[in-house]
Amino acid sequence: MFNDYFTEQEPEHIWVATDKEDKPIGYVICNTDYIRYKQLMNQIYYPRLKQLSPEDIEFFESFLLALDKVVYNHPVHFHIDILPGHQRQGIGHKLLDALGKQLISEEFETMMLYASSRNSVGYHFYLKYGFKEIHDYQNDAVALAYYL
Template sequence: MVTVRPYQPFDLPGMYQVCLRTGDSGQDATALYRNPDLLAHTYAGPYPVADPGLSFVAVDEQGVLGYIIATADTLEFETWQEEHWWPGLREQYPVSLGQDPQDGTQDWLRIAHIHRSRPTPDDLYEKYPAHLHIDILPRGQRSGLGRRLVTTLTDALRARGVRGLHLGVGSGNPGAFAFYQAIGFHEERRADWGSTMVMDLQDR
């Protein structure tokens, strides 16, 4: 039995685990990081702090097995990160650590990202200002849970009057691309890293 419910602060450790265990294009990224928290510091942690009302978790008898997190306004969120999230992490992880140690680990990439990130306006945000991240452990996949989480989030965004939603899908994760197409997203942009997909929240 899987319950989908709003995020609570005690869910955060479980969310960090899910982020790490799905962080390599949907596969377990544990072996890629010396510091198991760095990936989630970048892609999970700030969302429920900035706007807990747009964070939802899926829980079963073993704990958190998935989540969906979002911001209603990407540029506003990036500005919040610059003011409130990145400064502490930049102090904790000096820029000197953002160099490739040539050992196959990826901590340095996340640290470089922490120091490089800045609020970046984009014309895309005019129609699709919200963005999301969703991660589900293997035991919760192919069960309809992904669609359930997305529906929960889009209902919350529509209730706020948000116009549209976007997300990024890495080129190494074709299964995710197909899933998002199946639930109503379409590809807006394509780049070397992957695709930007969008959903109009006013069309239904």
């Protein structure tokens, strides 16, 4: 449900990693216009979410409020996910490299994400990749940006 926006509105900003059998093992998705993203999320995707998964409404609302604090300087935000059995093999790095090259060709200067915890494996991956903290949410969550 949270990915519907990306597959329907910005499929050109989706990268999928596959294994040797061509099965998906990870992806990175991003939007490049937060104002449009938020507008369509509220008009189209929020009602879907409310209908299909009302327990996720509070998370969704807090997520958008969190992004509001940083996106005007960093309008490109992304999500990345690699299956646990395929992590720490360079797949995330390759996905971010591909996304970064595309964003540079589209003349963007940064890409940003919301990390829910500094104690996560993902957080340490982002720092190693070169991301910098741009906002501290005071609940162990942070926004991180990578300067292309």
